[in-house]
Amino acid sequence: MKFNKHLQNISNYEAGKPIELVVREFGVKNDDVLKLASNENPLGCSKKVQRAIKDCAKNASLYPDDSMFELKEKLAKKYEVKTQNIIIGSGSDQTIEFAMHAKANENSAILVAGTTFAMYEIYASHVGAKVYKTNSKNHNLAEFEELYNKHKEEISIIFLCIPNNPLGECLDAKDVYDFISKIDEDTLVVIDGAYQEFASFKDSNKHINVKKLINDFKNTMYMGTFSKAYGLGGMRVGYAVSSQSIIKELSKLRVPFNITTLSLKAAIVALDDDKFIQKTLKNNFSQMKKFEKFALKHGIDYIKSYTNFITYIFKDKNATEISQNLLKKGIILRDLKNYGMNAIRITIGKPKDNIRVFKELEKLI
Numbered sequence: 001m002k003f004n005k006h007l008q009n010i011s012n013y014e015a016g017k018p019i020e021l022v023v024r025e026f027g028v029k030n031d032d033v034l035k036l037a038s039n040e041n042p043l044g045c046s047k048k049v050q051r052a053i054k055d056c057a058k059n060a061s062l063y064p065d066d067s068m069f070e071l072k073e074k075l076a077k078k079y080e081v082k083t084q085n086i087i088i089g090s091g092s093d094q095t096i097e098f099a100m101h102a103k104a105n106e107n108s109a110i111l112v113a114g115t116t117f118a119m120y121e122i123y124a125s126h127v128g129a130k131v132y133k134t135n136s137k138n139h140n141l142a143e144f145e146e147l148y149n150k151h152k153e154e155i156s157i158i159f160l161c162i163p164n165n166p167l168g169e170c171l172d173a174k175d176v177y178d179f180i181s182k183i184d185e186d187t188l189v190v191i192d193g194a195y196q197e198f199a200s201f202k203d204s205n206k207h208i209n210v211k212k213l214i215n216d217f218k219n220t221m222y223m224g225t226f227s228k229a230y231g232l233g234g235m236r237v238g239y240a241v242s243s244q245s246i247i248k249e250l251s252k253l254r255v256p257f258n259i260t261t262l263s264l265k266a267a268i269v270a271l272d273d274d275k276f277i278q279k280t281l282k283n284n285f286s287q288m289k290k291f292e293k294f295a296l297k298h299g300i301d302y303i304k305s306y307t308n309f310i311t312y313i314f315k316d317k318n319a320t321e322i323s324q325n326l327l328k329k330g331i332i333l334r335d336l337k338n339y340g341m342n343a344i345r346i347t348i349g350k351p352k353d354n355i356r357v358f359k360e361l362e363k364l365i
């Protein structure tokens, strides 16, 4: 059977390995598997949210409120924007897809950092759009500007991942605003804020002011998610905030009921539990220090991280071998070989989980 030509060049996104696989392949007990590969919240999710999901189970037969009014209203309040500035996605991944289908096609291109979230490129390939990447792995705005000016006619979307996954580095907000002011109005600038809660907590200079962003620049779209700090990766809820006219276009691409009745409830309640978020952020950065100390002690290079993970770069050790050996011990990390790096990305876990990681890593390096 013949399929669309551009499908031939699409590689599948390598998702973090599931717990089930490690149980099956290496005979590790389910409870002993430590999953630090997908940047999920090691504290789980808010107890309030768990109760709300249980209470909501009886409504599983009902379709959700497709206007998602209550959730949009809460988000609108949080960001000081209007509900018409918001669209909800099945994970913020889906809002990347909306943007791609709205703006990119086989005659256009997207512009991204040298090493960044793989889904931008994958969704670009779905519509046959070309991908320009900066030479630098991290976000270098001078290079972005140069490439943009060179291929202005082609580039329809620029993705800035702030902070960046899988490296963890983060641009200053004022540099981001400066950069956007140099971009034509017809080019969409997407700011992926999947880890913004972490970056803003660590350093207020990294905080993207969403209200200011969309008021000052009509061609920007900010994406947020409930999968990381809120601990709701399994619920699949994300959102985009943008000008009303962009949201109106993106909404044409959203199928009805794109998140579930339970997910909708979970997200609404999650926004009420700020205590849980604060606890998450505090654990993350106090534990992050231990990862930095460990790296220094063992001569491992690491990238200063504004997220809930840290990237260790190895010189004379093989990162793939290290992550394979850890897998046998039931510890799942992300090998960055696919990104062309001899490095591993580790989600910051709970104190006792991290001690286990250090103990096993120490044997391998």
Ligand SMILES: *Cc1c(COP(=O)(O)O)cnc(C)c1O
Binding pocket: 039, 090, 091, 092, 093, 094, 117, 161, 164, 165, 192, 194, 224, 225, 226, 227, 228, 233, 236, 237, 238
């Ligand atoms: C996790 C992540 C997302 C979105 O995840 P969803 O679960 O689809 O909301 C988006 N961008 C980056 C950079 C991420 O790491």
